Amino acid sequence: MSEGRVVGIDLGTTNSLVAYMEGAAPVVIPGVDGSNLVPSVVALDPLPEGGGRPTVTVGNSARRALIETPERVIYSVKRLMGRGLSEVQSELKLFPFRLADDVEAGEVPRIQLGELKFTPPEISAYVLRQLKRNAERFFGAPVTQAVITVPAYFNDAQRQATKDAGRMAGLEVLRLVNEPTAAALAYGLDRANVGTIAVYDLGGGTFDISILKLRDGIFEVQSTNGDTHLGGDDIDNLLLTIALDEIYSEHGVDLRAHPSAVQAVRKAAIDAKIKLSTEQAAQFDIELPNGDRYQREIPRAVFEQLIEPVLERTAGPCKQAMTDAGLTPDQIDAVVMVGGSTRIPAVRQLVDDLFQLAPRGKKPHIELHPDEVVALGAAVQADILAGASTATEEMLLLDVTPLSLGIEALGGTVARIIQRNSTIPASATEHFTTGVDGQTNVAIHVVQGERELAADCRSLARFDLKGIPPMSAGLPRIEVRFLIDADGILQVSAREQRSGKAAQIEVKPTYGLSDEQVESMILESFDHAEEDFAKRLLIEARNEAETILSAVERAPESPAWQQLTGEEQAAVSAARDRLAAVKLGEDAAAIRDATLALDQATRRFAELMMEAAVTTAIRGKTMDAAGEEMGDEVTAPHPMAPAEFK
Amino acid sequence: MLKVLDSAVPVACWSCSVAHNESILFCPHCSKIQPPPGGDYFSVFGLAPRLDLDLGMLEHEFHRLSRKLHPDRFARALPNEKDWSLADTALLNDAYRTLRDPIRRTGYLLKLQGAEMGEEHSGKDRKDPSRVPADLLEEVFELNMQLEEMRMARKMGQTDPDLQADLTAAKKKFDGLLDAVDQDLRGQWKVWDEGDEAARQSAQKTMVALLDRRRYLSNLVRDVTETLGA
Ligand SMILES: [Zn+2]
Numbered sequence: 001m002s003e004g005r006v007v008g009i010d011l012g013t014t015n016s017l018v019a020y021m022e023g024a025a026p027v028v029i030p031g032v033d034g035s036n037l038v039p040s041v042v043a044l045d046p047l048p049e050g051g052g053r054p055t056v057t058v059g060n061s062a063r064r065a066l067i068e069t070p071e072r073v074i075y076s077v078k079r080l081m082g083r084g085l086s087e088v089q090s091e092l093k094l095f096p097f098r099l100a101d102d103v104e105a106g107e108v109p110r111i112q113l114g115e116l117k118f119t120p121p122e123i124s125a126y127v128l129r130q131l132k133r134n135a136e137r138f139f140g141a142p143v144t145q146a147v148i149t150v151p152a153y154f155n156d157a158q159r160q161a162t163k164d165a166g167r168m169a170g171l172e173v174l175r176l177v178n179e180p181t182a183a184a185l186a187y188g189l190d191r192a193n194v195g196t197i198a199v200y201d202l203g204g205g206t207f208d209i210s211i212l213k214l215r216d217g218i219f220e221v222q223s224t225n226g227d228t229h230l231g232g233d234d235i236d237n238l239l240l241t242i243a244l245d246e247i248y249s250e251h252g253v254d255l256r257a258h259p260s261a262v263q264a265v266r267k268a269a270i271d272a273k274i275k276l277s278t279e280q281a282a283q284f285d286i287e288l289p290n291g292d293r294y295q296r297e298i299p300r301a302v303f304e305q306l307i308e309p310v311l312e313r314t315a316g317p318c319k320q321a322m323t324d325a326g327l328t329p330d331q332i333d334a335v336v337m338v339g340g341s342t343r344i345p346a347v348r349q350l351v352d353d354l355f356q357l358a359p360r361g362k363k364p365h366i367e368l369h370p371d372e373v374v375a376l377g378a379a380v381q382a383d384i385l386a387g388a389s390t391a392t393e394e395m396l397l398l399d400v401t402p403l404s405l406g407i408e409a410l411g412g413t414v415a416r417i418i419q420r421n422s423t424i425p426a427s428a429t430e431h432f433t434t435g436v437d438g439q440t441n442v443a444i445h446v447v448q449g450e451r452e453l454a455a456d457c458r459s460l461a462r463f464d465l466k467g468i469p470p471m472s473a474g475l476p477r478i479e480v481r482f483l484i485d486a487d488g489i490l491q492v493s494a495r496e497q498r499s500g501k502a503a504q505i506e507v508k509p510t511y512g513l514s515d516e517q518v519e520s521m522i523l524e525s526f527d528h529a530e531e532d533f534a535k536r537l538l539i540e541a542r543n544e545a546e547t548i549l550s551a552v553e554r555a556p557e558s559p560a561w562q563q564l565t566g567e568e569q570a571a572v573s574a575a576r577d578r579l580a581a582v583k584l585g586e587d588a589a590a591i592r593d594a595t596l597a598l599d600q601a602t603r604r605f606a607e608l609m610m611e612a613a614v615t616t617a618i619r620g621k622t623m624d625a626a627g628e629e630m631g632d633e634v635t636a637p638h639p640m641a642p643a644e645f646k
Numbered sequence: 647m648l649k650v651l652d653s654a655v656p657v658a659c660w661s662c663s664v665a666h667n668e669s670i671l672f673c674p675h676c677s678k679i680q681p682p683p684g685g686d687y688f689s690v691f692g693l694a695p696r697l698d699l700d701l702g703m704l705e706h707e708f709h710r711l712s713r714k715l716h717p718d719r720f721a722r723a724l725p726n727e728k729d730w731s732l733a734d735t736a737l738l739n740d741a742y743r744t745l746r747d748p749i750r751r752t753g754y755l756l757k758l759q760g761a762e763m764g765e766e767h768s769g770k771d772r773k774d775p776s777r778v779p780a781d782l783l784e785e786v787f788e789l790n791m792q793l794e795e796m797r798m799a800r801k802m803g804q805t806d807p808d809l810q811a812d813l814t815a816a817k818k819k820f821d822g823l824l825d826a827v828d829q830d831l832r833g834q835w836k837v838w839d840e841g842d843e844a845a846r847q848s849a850q851k852t853m854v855a856l857l858d859r860r861r862y863l864s865n866l867v868r869d870v871t872e873t874l875g876a
Contacts, residue, residue, distance in 0.1 A: 174721045175721065216709070218712070218713075220709075381718075384718055385718055385721035385722070386722070387719070396712060396713055396718060396719075397718065398712060398716070422743055423739040423743065425717065425732055425735050425736040425739060426739050426740060427733075427736040427737070483732070483736055485732055486717040486718065486735075
């Protein structure tokens with residue numbers, strides 16, 4: 001049994017993060033580039049010459065490919081997780097990626113990416129593997145267990161798809177945690193733990209509202225509601241549609257046929273949206289392929305009018321959640337804001353109105369970074385699961401199932417067996433019998449949702465109870481136990497009571513991969529064995545050594561080199577020679593040590609270089625321009641912002 | 647009798663082999679978690695079946711047991727302990743959900759006593775005239791007519807203020823009837839909790855009828871609310 005660290009992962013629509021508990025405080029683990037956010041973007045590098053599989057890249061580097069090779073890039077894949085063919089088809093209308101040609105109804109849709117095809121869980125697995133690697137690099141040790149967050153309103157198939165993705169990435173998913181609940185954990189860590197709080201989570205592609213009661217370290221979810229089809233992407237798409245329509249009507253250019261042009265306009269739309277959170281107006285200024293310019297100003301008032309229908313769609317779920325919890329707005333002690341879209345002033349105003357905050361002298365809570373709070377909460381939950389931590393030993397999360405579970409009854413109606421907002425794990429036992437003499441099979445159709453007819457609910461799975469001993473009709477008594485586990489995923493067991501035989505169950509999930517399919521999709525990587533991990537550490541250590549050696553190689557050409565004393569120069573040369581020798585060996589730790597030693601020996605040289613560089617930079621530019629460049633580095637990246645395409 | 651869970655009950659603790667009473671969640675000898683016990687929901691909380699419950703105490707016990715049983719406490723435990731934590735916590739949650747709600751609790755206790763109950767989730771018998779409480783036949787007939795009219799008007803895009811007012815008044819009346827049922831139920835709780843066997847039998851009969859009436863009324867109120875709010 002692995003007793004390594006358990007990390008918390010926020011697998012987001014737009015960005016993903018990995019965090020862990022450092023003592024009593026959750027901390028986000030940065031990537032190699034120093035950024036806390038890994039864009040949930042996956043790109044396929046060009047086909048290698050001479051054949052073989054192209055390399056898959058993730059994050060910022062993948063995002064750079066969006067403009068140049070949009071047909072080899074995929075993002076927002078969370079919107080496709082656990083969805084069926086027709087749902088994916090309608091989802092893809094606004095995205096530049098396409099379904100593979102040979103996808104058939106009933107199987108998990110695959111997306112065409114360059115010359116390869118991937119299911120949504122496979123794409124997510126690449127993002128997860130990147131986060132796993134970032135954590136492993138940070139700890140210098142393998143990471144095999146994780147808590148992953150999902151939107152509270154995710155259904156069974158979407159949850160299963162997320163767990164599948166974890167497994168493909170070489171992670172044992174100890175728990176799926178609902179995103180708003182995770183945020184509450186992060187907020188509740190160092191507060192007086194009493195009261196009723198609402199978490200309003202408007203992310204890139206999903207909306208969740210959860211209401212929790214906090215008492216003595218117990219976080220008890222009272223109700224949850226949401227929309228897995230609502231988020232910042234919808235706002236981007238509104239602006240995008242306007243721009244594309246106007247470009248067509250005013251300039252006669254139909255950009256929709258050019259994925260990379262659409263990407264450029266999308267980027268402009270996202271920039272405008274972000275600007276409108278702080279400014280009163282934003283501008284579109286886009287150069288068109290025919291040489292024209294599309295220029296347009298969007299005043300904030302126009303923007304707010306435009307997005308009002310989108311924001312208004314969050315009001316219904318909020319009201320329903322309060323009703324389900326038996327609460328009125330004035331009984332909500334605090335509202336926590338989560339997700340990049342809650343930066344929009346109109347969103348904050350809507351929340352203020354919904355929960356009557358201003359009249360009560362309250363404000364929505366935005367103290368924790370809205371992009372990081374879910375990952376931080378996941379780290380808290382990871383710490384709870386790992387156990388033996390004084391920071392979280394008193395804490396316990398009691399979550400609920402967001403959707404009712406039902407069985408299709410005669411006439412296509414739904415017999416509800418587990419109500420929504422039931423604390424999970426939850427179970428229900430139902431009895432079934434046969435309708436025909438000698439019948440040995442009984443089929444059960446399980447659905448999720450609140451509608452009266454099974455056809456209007458979401459089909460979850462069809463169970464075939466087999467091996468019933470032949471008896472007269474109505475005589476067998478098959479007891480079926482439905483259990484929603486702590487991840488919100490359904491488990492079923494059955495037995496025939498008269499014969500005492502455990503009935504065989506054949507489960508056909510309506511949407512989803514079989515165990516065998518998941519096995520076959522486990523990312524070909526050396527993430528599993530310790531020995532392979534050592535191999536990877538060695539490769540990474542050698543790469544780092546290579547980088548510093550080639551820098552030191554060029555050092556004597558620099559004027560700064562001449563400023564070093566003879567002794568200092570000799571020390572650098574000695575450390576360089578030692579690293580060059582050790583690098584040929586197999587000992588990753590020794591290579592690391594020698595790299596560090598060389599780094600130490602060149603410290604003064606590096607300082608001299610820096611001084612020279614800064615002097616040159618400031619001499620060469622105005623202070624303003626230099627400040628702007630710095631500014632890019634120090635401000636926290638917006639979840640939809642830091643695309644760096646040129 | 648309602649059977650809550652079907653797993654076999656061991657006579658001895660799986661971990662330390664000391665024999666124990668079968669209706670416990672933890673071994674009194676080694677404190678290890680045990681498979682789900684076979685008792686009813688009340689016994690999960692160490693209670694004998696009764697109807698008037700101290701909800702504060704129930705919540706406190708629920709939290710105390712959750713801290714010990716929840717799968718989050720067994721994330722790195724042995725596979726069998728994980729399974730039992732899951733099953734025990736599901737039992738605890740099911741029990742708490744049932745017992746904290748006065749109507750569910752009453753229905754559950756009556757089922758436990760072997761009473762034949764209408765099914766909560768079969769909405770389709772709502773229109774069955776034989777199920778209408780006799781004293782309400784006329785009013786229900788009238789109300790259903792009005793509901794139908796209202797739906798038709800809605801479909802045609804018309805509004806009928808008089809009809810609206812009638813329905814609102816009817817809703818108020820049926821809400822009041824619901825309250826009366828709940829009051830009667832509470833009265834019967836006391837009889838059941840404190841009475842002798844004969845008193846219990848008679849209280850059970852009364853409560854079965856009250857729950858039937860209540861289900862009928864709340865479906866009706868829901869219909870009216872939906873039609874008014876649509
Ligand atoms: Zn024991």
